[in-house]
Amino acid sequence: MKTPSDTLEPLAANSIDRRSFIRRMAGAGALIATSALPVWADDEVPAAAPDVFPKRGQYERLSISYATVEIGAEKPFSVLHISDTHLTAAYEHENAKKQQLRESRTTTFGGHQEEALRDALAWARQHVDYVVHTGDLIDWQSEANFDLVRKYFGDAMFGSMGNHEFTTDMWLSDPKEEQTEAYKDNTRSLLGQVYPFDVRFQSQVVHGVNFITLDDVYGYVTEGQVERFLSEVKRGLPIVLCMHVPFHTPNIWRATMRFWRDKGPMTSRDVPEASGDYLMQQDDLVTRDFIRYLKTEPLLRCILAGHEHITVEDQFSPTCRQYVVAGNFLFHGREVLFL
Numbered sequence: 001m002k003t004p005s006d007t008l009e010p011l012a013a014n015s016i017d018r019r020s021f022i023r024r025m026a027g028a029g030a031l032i033a034t035s036a037l038p039v040w041a042d043d044e045v046p047a048a049a050p051d052v053f054p055k056r057g058q059y060e061r062l063s064i065s066y067a068t069v070e071i072g073a074e075k076p077f078s079v080l081h082i083s084d085t086h087l088t089a090a091y092e093h094e095n096a097k098k099q100q101l102r103e104s105r106t107t108t109f110g111g112h113q114e115e116a117l118r119d120a121l122a123w124a125r126q127h128v129d130y131v132v133h134t135g136d137l138i139d140w141q142s143e144a145n146f147d148l149v150r151k152y153f154g155d156a157m158f159g160s161m162g163n164h165e166f167t168t169d170m171w172l173s174d175p176k177e178e179q180t181e182a183y184k185d186n187t188r189s190l191l192g193q194v195y196p197f198d199v200r201f202q203s204q205v206v207h208g209v210n211f212i213t214l215d216d217v218y219g220y221v222t223e224g225q226v227e228r229f230l231s232e233v234k235r236g237l238p239i240v241l242c243m244h245v246p247f248h249t250p251n252i253w254r255a256t257m258r259f260w261r262d263k264g265p266m267t268s269r270d271v272p273e274a275s276g277d278y279l280m281q282q283d284d285l286v287t288r289d290f291i292r293y294l295k296t297e298p299l300l301r302c303i304l305a306g307h308e309h310i311t312v313e314d315q316f317s318p319t320c321r322q323y324v325v326a327g328n329f330l331f332h333g334r335e336v337l338f339l
């Protein structure tokens with residue numbers, strides 16, 4: 001069931017408990033209550049994926065980092081934040097482009113992505129209350145990838161789009177992939193049928209904390225998203241912003257460039273020249289003004305993002321710390337305890 005956040009009845013912030021939250025979420029699509037995740041058989045291991053670290057314990061192959069956010073929750077709760085799973089499945093009956101991408105991109109991401117997702121969700125069931133996925137759950141659009149999304153999340157999912165959610169066939173795409181709203185419009189309604197949340201913007205309150213997700217997959221946000229954010233602020237609750245591309249700070253940008261571009265020892269305090277998403281966030285006036293405003297918004301307390309495939313964190317504003325989590329395809333995740 002797809003329910004845009006602006007049609008959700010506001011939750012009474014002081015009245016939600018775990019049971020009623022789960023019941024509500026089964027219909028509305030929101031943070032994944034871990035107990036609401038679909039159950040799959042333990043022996044249902046992907047055929048093409050041999051065991052990783054077969055002699056180690058069940059969860060030792062996961063790389064989990066931790067964070068604690070003092071946010072003023074009505075009661076403490078924990079969230080597993082994962083991102084960038086990059087599933088690369090295609091059925092045999094799907095077209096030649098999908099077969100070519102399956103072969104090439106499965107090699108790129110190592111072929112253990114489904115195992116990594118299963119491990120993370122199984123771990124989450126036992127250790128945390130909720131799961132948030134901040135995009136690139138799939139590497140490109142295919143029937144098989146969409147079926148995996150449904151299989152592992154059902155209607156119990158909260159998260160954001162990634163840039164890869166919108167790509168039909170990557171470099172083989174026709175029409176050619178463009179980083180625009182018009183390009184997203186080609187498949188936005190299809191994605192809305194597969195992912196059980198509003199793919200542009202959604203809000204959900206958990207224990208008095210407003211989790212807001214938005215699509216910023218090409219670095220920018222739209223005026224409509226800003227308007228919806230401002231109306232959420234009026235609720236007066238502390239906010240956790242969940243999205244794919246970080247709102248870059250100099251330190252997060254430096255770390256990103258260290259990983260993706262710069263070689264050699266770190267010998268300078270200099271911040272690498274802005275390009276890509278960081279440049280977009282400076283040049284697009286709606287986005288630039290939104291980020292400037294967010295740095296002064298005391299209700300913004302935490303940002304969860306992905307996209308860069310590295311684990312890095314930095315202070316975003318006096319009240320908000322930003323956490324970027326590395327790729328789920330690399331068996332990474334971060335547990336965030338909200339107090």
Ligand SMILES: [Fe+2]
Nearest residue numbers: 136162163307
């Ligand atoms: Fe991405």
